[in-house]
Amino acid sequence: MAAFMQVPRQRKVYEPRQTCRDIKYRHLYRFDQKFGWVNVIWMGEHFIDDATGETRGCALTAKQQMEVFLRHVGDPGFQEGVGEDIGIHQSTVSKTFAKVLNRIVEKADLWINFPKDQVDIQTAKYAWQDKFKIPCAIGALDCTHIRILKPGRNGYIYQSETCDGGERFTSVDAEWPGSVHDSRIWKNSVVGRFMKNSRTDALLLGDEGYGIAPWLMTPFKDPQQPTERSFNRLFTKERVIIERCFGQLKRRFPILQERVRLNLRKVASVIVACFVLHNVAKYLQDPDDSLENQANNDDDDDDDDDDDDDVDDGEEYNEARIRQRGQDRRRMLAEIIHEMDD
Secondary structure, X not given: XXXXXXXXXXXOOOOOOOOOOHHHHHXXXXXXXXXXXXHHHHHHHHHHOOOOOOOOOOOOOHHHHHHHHHHHHOOOOOHHHHHHHHOOOHHHHHHHHHHHHHXXXXXXXXXXXXXXXXXXXXXXXXXXXXXXXXXXXXXXXXEEEEEEEEOOEEEEEEEEEEEOOOOXXXXXXXXXXXXXXXXXXXXXXXXXXXXXXXXXXXXXEOOOOOOOEOOEEOOOOOOOOHHHHHHHHHHHHHHHHHHHHHHHHHHHOHHHOOOEOOOHHHHHHHHHHHHHHHHHHHHOOOOOOOOOOOOOOOOOOOOOOOOOOOOOHHHHHHHHHHHHHHHHHHHHHHHHHHHHHO
């Protein structure tokens, strides 16, 4: 009969967990040093809620898992460095990052909402009027580039976003290659189709890259009349809110400034997660002014194609009518704004 020798079980050895002073917390985890711990605890409970998760040994708490994710998106480096900063192995960083990413994206619809019913649209109008002046506006629209790894050469994902008067993003479309023109992304987006088919008088503010429509205002290209110049001055002042949102987003999450070094299948989710956390930061009133890294907003220097898809004569006629209605509404708004200046 075979005899078995009992081998003592090897003891697990864990990396020493790192702690940081308040003054360093903002740098590592992108949330304010004074209330950052409290905010990250709240986010861990909201997004992760590990009541049924791993509790043995030195398993990461929900707060620590959230810190792993925040450290990764706050540092465009590599997972080994993130592990060294926190005191965990690279494989733990990878698993934890993927888990938290999925949890955040699952709740994206709770945090990124475009107003679609009459009550929400009217609320958005009032909110815009509390800070700005253009009548019926509910937000601003623009696109931005995110650099990604692409086999053989650099690549980009081109995103289309809208924001409201509270500097919160209300829609994100992170699925387009970098060569696509702004107007094509807008026309094919869920929000673009909703605004076109909506019976509301609400409107968004976009730049010259978009075609004017009754629901999408753009500036006059060559303003000659006093009313046109008044409109453009106010329009530029108010539409810049979307650029400000992009700047805040990329300062808080530097992974979006550099080339995103992740599998292409994860890139869109990471982008959406960063937009979600931007809105969460607004909800938690976490300040943006103490973030030290400056975003490189060079989104206007892109290689957009002049791209509109081929359209038949009927569609062309319809587009011309929409453009004319948009121009008529812009002239009407310009007169109202000029009278306000007087």
